[in-house]
Amino acid sequence: MKRRLRSSDWYVGENRNAYIHRAWMRRGLPASAFTGERPHIAIANTASQLTPCNAHLGEVAASVANGVYEAGGIPLEIPVVSLGETQVRPTAMLWRNMAAMATEEMLRANPVDGAVLLGGCDKTIPSLLMAACSVDLPSVVVPGGPMLTGTFRGQALGCGTDVWRLSEEVRAGTLSEADFLNSESATIRSRGHCNTMGTASTMALVAEALGTVIPGIAGTPAPDSRLLEAAHETGRLAVGLVSEDRRPSTFLSKGSFQNAIVALAAIGGSTNAVVHLLAIAGRLGIELSIDDFDRIGAEVPLLLNLQPAGKYLMDDLQRAGGLLAALREVRDLLDPEALTVTGKPLVSYLDDAQIWDHDVISTRAEPLQAHAGISVLRGSLAPGGALIKPAAATPRLLKHRGRAVVFDSIEDFHARIDDPQLEIDADSVMVLRGCGPKGYPGMPEVANMPLPKKLLEQGVRDMVRICDGRMSGTAYGTVVLHVTPEAAAGGPLALVHDGDWIELDLGTRRLDLDVPAEELARRVPNETTLAAYANPDRGWERLYVDHVTQADQGADLDFLRGASGSKVSRESH
């Protein structure tokens, strides 16, 4: 029996309300659009001129719309909240949950039967997926794709990663400021998101491994004509998803997240994927913890030689065979049952995948690193856990004991880091607090603190850094981040004093503050520490601070976990 379309509740009938819903939409749409035969597909578009990485998505949306029409559906493009990672302050992460909530509510409130989700820049795919999982309408993602590689003086430039590297060279005195500024116009060569294995690339590939993208599409560069073909195909699929009632809750499982975590490790992806996947799982009611990332990811080899862990960029990955070629190498670690949005298991797409350039994609037999993944540290400094990405760290620092140099805020850090009087050496452990979800608010990407100028000049290029914030997926270094609980939520990070000994040991997964428990129990955060915590008096920031969960819960709002489904109980008039 054919299922009644959700949009029919608005459009089909002879009463006054159905008349109103139809009449206002009949601006070029044929009468056949409202008979209850043709699915109405929302194209949730995060295109915005202030999200430069997504500015091209209008063209992608047009191809999706053609596919929807061709398959008999009605495409309806809706602009949704968009977040330009480099533009919005104080951090795009503060607005991820707002974007997810707004998209969820607009998909639910409107007469649509399914959705195609167009994202790219860091927070856009996570917010769209969180929304789609909570409203639980048939949905599929089209990642907007990375930009092409820019070059400067004959050298490829990786977005973000090379900005960090070059700016450190300026501070170290090995690159002139003029040369640094000259590289600015070469960094962003084309439309598309960052071309390193930063958060945007990571989330596009992870969304495919999770099963929410037609396999083989993620990673297609934004200017590549195959992206438009893929968008067209996705539009066609969206119509089919509605007739088969294939909603996120029907095909996403714990095994889907296992596949996403395996992919995250094999690609050397961003630590930001942890908070995003935890939040998406939370919307589906799937039990996922930070320990799953360590448990599942620890045995996965690093296969992609991409910045920041390696040297190549996203268009090299596409040329070398793409995500599926890498996943084929770790097929045995994937859940063979986990389905994709097409209705077929992810593993069924791996047979034809092939590596065309072994310098970009390694084989399982000769990986870049035997064990990649993201490790979880626990101990007296992080009772709820903290993350470290060993692939981006300096191996000798992964077992380290050093004295703390503490900063109460990112402003405090900037004010003092280059002070010649600052007591710090290469063995010190830099601690930055007040940067968690509540404290900042929004958990900014500041954990990869730049090193002190005086140590850079001595040739030091990495130190142990500890923070309750996040770091950019394009960053590198021995950085312990997402420390939970954060300082502003009562975590022991708030109690660290300058000169305290801190021990990091990746082998035992420990992160300890070497201060006797009795003394720690006597300590209270000092006034400067407390003054640095955010205390907004109104608006989204107030709501956020009152309800955001800690990093180990995905930093979602507590009342947004779970799904409400797509039902709306009342008419609008």
Ligand code: FES
């Ligand atoms: Fe948009 Fe990097 S700034 S993906």
